[in-house]
Amino acid sequence: MEMNRPLTGCTLAGPFNNVANDFASIAASLRYQASMLGLNVISTDEYSNDLSLSFKFETSRTSLVSCDIARWSDASKSTCITENIIQAACGIMSVHGRVSGEPRPLGLQYVSTLTGALALQGCFAAALGRLRGMPVSGSNLSVSSAALLSVSQYLADATAAEMPDSVMFEKASRQTAPPFMSSDGVCFELETLDVEPWQKFWAQFGINSALSGKGWSAFLLRYARAISPLPVELVDALSNYTFQHISEVCARTGMSICQLRSVEERQQDEHFMHDWLQGPWSFEFNPNVRARTDIKKAENQLPLSGLTVIESCRRIQGPLAGHLLTLLGADVIRIEPPGGDPLRGMPPMADGCSARFDALNRLKTIREINIKSAAGRAEIKELVQSADVFLHNWAPDKAAQLGLDYSDFVDLNPALIYAYAAGWSTNGSAESATNTLPGTDFMTQAYSGVARKISQASGTRGGSLFTVLDVLGGVIAAQGITAALLKRHLDNASVKVTSSLLSAATLLCIDDFPDKNMLNSRIKSKSIINGVFDTKQGKLAIECPDLNTVSRLRNVLEIANDLNEIDFHQFLQLLLLTKTAEEWLLILERAGVPVAQVIEDLATIRNQAHLQQQLSPDCYTKVMSPWSFK
Amino acid sequence: MSVKVSIPTILRSITNNQKLVEVVGVNVLEAINQMDQQYPGIKEKLIAEDQPHRFINIYVNDSDIRFCDGLQTNLKDGDALTILPAVAGG
Numbered sequence: 001m002e003m004n005r006p007l008t009g010c011t012l013a014g015p016f017n018n019v020a021n022d023f024a025s026i027a028a029s030l031r032y033q034a035s036m037l038g039l040n041v042i043s044t045d046e047y048s049n050d051l052s053l054s055f056k057f058e059t060s061r062t063s064l065v066s067c068d069i070a071r072w073s074d075a076s077k078s079t080c081i082t083e084n085i086i087q088a089a090c091g092i093m094s095v096h097g098r099v100s101g102e103p104r105p106l107g108l109q110y111v112s113t114l115t116g117a118l119a120l121q122g123c124f125a126a127a128l129g130r131l132r133g134m135p136v137s138g139s140n141l142s143v144s145s146a147a148l149l150s151v152s153q154y155l156a157d158a159t160a161a162e163m164p165d166s167v168m169f170e171k172a173s174r175q176t177a178p179p180f181m182s183s184d185g186v187c188f189e190l191e192t193l194d195v196e197p198w199q200k201f202w203a204q205f206g207i208n209s210a211l212s213g214k215g216w217s218a219f220l221l222r223y224a225r226a227i228s229p230l231p232v233e234l235v236d237a238l239s240n241y242t243f244q245h246i247s248e249v250c251a252r253t254g255m256s257i258c259q260l261r262s263v264e265e266r267q268q269d270e271h272f273m274h275d276w277l278q279g280p281w282s283f284e285f286n287p288n289v290r291a292r293t294d295i296k297k298a299e300n301q302l303p304l305s306g307l308t309v310i311e312s313c314r315r316i317q318g319p320l321a322g323h324l325l326t327l328l329g330a331d332v333i334r335i336e337p338p339g340g341d342p343l344r345g346m347p348p349m350a351d352g353c354s355a356r357f358d359a360l361n362r363l364k365t366i367r368e369i370n371i372k373s374a375a376g377r378a379e380i381k382e383l384v385q386s387a388d389v390f391l392h393n394w395a396p397d398k399a400a401q402l403g404l405d406y407s408d409f410v411d412l413n414p415a416l417i418y419a420y421a422a423g424w425s426t427n428g429s430a431e432s433a434t435n436t437l438p439g440t441d442f443m444t445q446a447y448s449g450v451a452r453k454i455s456q457a458s459g460t461r462g463g464s465l466f467t468v469l470d471v472l473g474g475v476i477a478a479q480g481i482t483a484a485l486l487k488r489h490l491d492n493a494s495v496k497v498t499s500s501l502l503s504a505a506t507l508l509c510i511d512d513f514p515d516k517n518m519l520n521s522r523i524k525s526k527s528i529i530n531g532v533f534d535t536k537q538g539k540l541a542i543e544c545p546d547l548n549t550v551s552r553l554r555n556v557l558e559i560a561n562d563l564n565e566i567d568f569h570q571f572l573q574l575l576l577l578t579k580t581a582e583e584w585l586l587i588l589e590r591a592g593v594p595v596a597q598v599i600e601d602l603a604t605i606r607n608q609a610h611l612q613q614q615l616s617p618d619c620y621t622k623v624m625s626p627w628s629f630k
Numbered sequence: 631m632s633v634k635v636s637i638p639t640i641l642r643s644i645t646n647n648q649k650l651v652e653v654v655g656v657n658v659l660e661a662i663n664q665m666d667q668q669y670p671g672i673k674e675k676l677i678a679e680d681q682p683h684r685f686i687n688i689y690v691n692d693s694d695i696r697f698c699d700g701l702q703t704n705l706k707d708g709d710a711l712t713i714l715p716a717v718a719g720g
Contacts, residue, residue, distance in 0.1 A: 162639070194684065195684075195696050199696070199697065209697040209698065210693065210697065212697055213693055213694040213696070213697025213698070214692075216694060216696075216697065217687075217694060220687075220716060339675070340640075342683075342685035342686070342715045342716075343685075343715060344640055344715075345638050345639065345640030345641070345715040346714075346715045347638070347639075347714065347715075349638075349639040349640075352639055352640075354715075
């Protein structure tokens with residue numbers, strides 16, 4: 001299968017096979033992503049130091065750019081950043097666990113994947129900055145900064161000056177949040193973005209308006225707060241009917257339904273192998289761009305400064321992609337409908353704007369344009385004419401209907417990067433099974449196998465109400481755009497880049513898919529000890545990836561070596577109850593055991609000294625750029 | 631019927647920065663019409679063609695009016711009317 005890969009001819013070199021244990025998943029994801037972008041990935045024989053992963057990136061027109069991934073932004077902290085440790089320390093477990101009543105791990109190599117994507121984006125940006133006249137030699141990133149970025153909207157909610165979101169764990173919601181279960185044991189998600197299908201659907205099951213209304217309020221809470229305390233009557237009603245019957249009611253009422261599938265089922269999809277071999281992006285090149293004599297110079301210390309992005313996006317994935325480009329210095333002009341995006345008013349508010357909205361859009365310039373009008377579309381074309389990137393996340397086919405598709409811009413601005421942050425397929429309508437489904441986070445989790453993976457690992461019925469895919473989708477969209485910009489400067493090509501929530505989901509499952517000799521360093525073994533433990537005060541996450549670490553844990557806690565695994569766990573649980581999480585943290589960190597105090601109330605992140613460098617206290621706690629350039 | 635309306639921050643520029651507005655009306659539509667007389671422009675931010683905007687939720691006490699009688703939902707003295715932007719989708 002021939003795939004367009006934008007950075008063919010570029011090289012990435014680093015000790016990817018010789019990294020510390022906690023960097024192995026990052027290295028594996030990074031290698032896969034780099035390969036899918038066309039990079040020649042070279043695993044060098046040197047050994048990485050234990051505290052970081054360093055690699056070098058070279059293009060045909062730039063000398064080596066170096067990239068360092070540190071464990072923590074605070075250099076004085078050296079604790080291992082195994083996946084669960086970082087999820088615990090940076091609030092991901094807290095958000096994911098809200099629906100379960102207690103912090104829980106996602107069970108995915110989530111932060112590792114995000115870190116790999118952001119690190120690659122950082123080095124592409126650095127090379128681009130150099131091509132644009134900036135004296136940059138590389139980029140730095142920490143794993144903790146990637147993790148914090150993923151919870152930035154939730155942190156904004158939790159710390160907003162007005163009406164802070166004090167959502168802790170609502171025990172009552174535990175059994176009643178989606179997904180649902182049918183009488184024949186099928187677990188499934190429902191989705192609608194409009195109230196009418198919801199009303200019609202529940203009426204068919206004898207649910208009265210008052211209960212249906214309460215359910216709608218709870219259903220809407222999923223995206224904003226990662227909880228969904230549905231009335232139990234709704235869940236019970238569906239449990240009396242077969243999946244087939246419920247599907248038929250969905251078809252009649254306009255509700256969308258998607259069964260939670262396994263990763264194995266996903267692999268049987270007609271286009272799966274193409275998606276897997278293509279990677280998270282689909283690229284289309286137009287090489288007939290005249291040699292650029294007008295390369296814009298970088299204007300300040302950020303590599304994308306002086307570049308203009310026009311963004312027409314709603315909700316999370318697309319706006320996050322635009323936000324990341326602003327953090328790299330781009331001027332992002334965000335198109336909103338007349339009167340502004342309604343989500344600007346979504347509580348809690350901070351300085352007159354929704355805190356969670358501001359967290360993704362605070363650095364953008366706003367233009368209110370009615371894209372449904374001819375005048376509005378003409379205004380967009382005028383903006384795009386002198387822009388570098390056009391980014392949208394409209395529904396499939398809408399761009400063509402509006403006359404704002406890639407082909408509509410090629411003559412107008414032959415050097416444009418046209419980016420589409422989609423829901424499902426990155427190849428037009430190839431994924432026919434999903435054509436009629438709304439491309440939202442929770443539907444994609446269900447369809448892709450990610451929800452099932454999460455449920456198996458974290459003991460829940462379904463996926464996560466933390467918007468796992470919106471965030472990763474936003475990151476890979478921005479990464480694809482940065483790679484496309486670099487391609488444009490290297491090869492004088494215009495590029496269309498499409499990424500999607502589904503392609504982000506596929507990226508999260510790389511350990512489950514066929515290894516095409518790219519990922520032989522990936523770690524499949526499970527940690528020996530990996531859990532969240534109660535202490536006298538607070539919870540502690542401990543992860544021992546190997547026998548040496550278990551041995552260190554046994555020694556520092558003076559646990560006899562002859563205890564079997566079950567007795568050891570029970571003893572450990574009892575022992576940890578004798579001191580506070582804070583006290584154990586000091587003891588175990590000193591012994592070199594991967595450990596973190598589990599963030600339970602997200603707002604307390606701002607009090608964590610080792611995370612301060614990434615946070616900016618303001619009318620809400622803002623998460624700063626994950627990158628620094630050197 | 632006298633009811634108190636909670637104004638979301640985004641609309642407070644219309645209500646002279648008031649968070650709580652007291653109006654009279656037998657149903658939600660009447661209350662909104664009366665509010666629009668006091669604060670012109672607020673009605674068009676909430677409804678169009680006698681339907682609440684898709685992205686606006688209006689509650690009487692704890693009940694979303696779309697699950698009651700919509701804009702015809704009756705009000706009684708002391709009811710609380712709350713306006714909240716809605717978020718759907720990710």
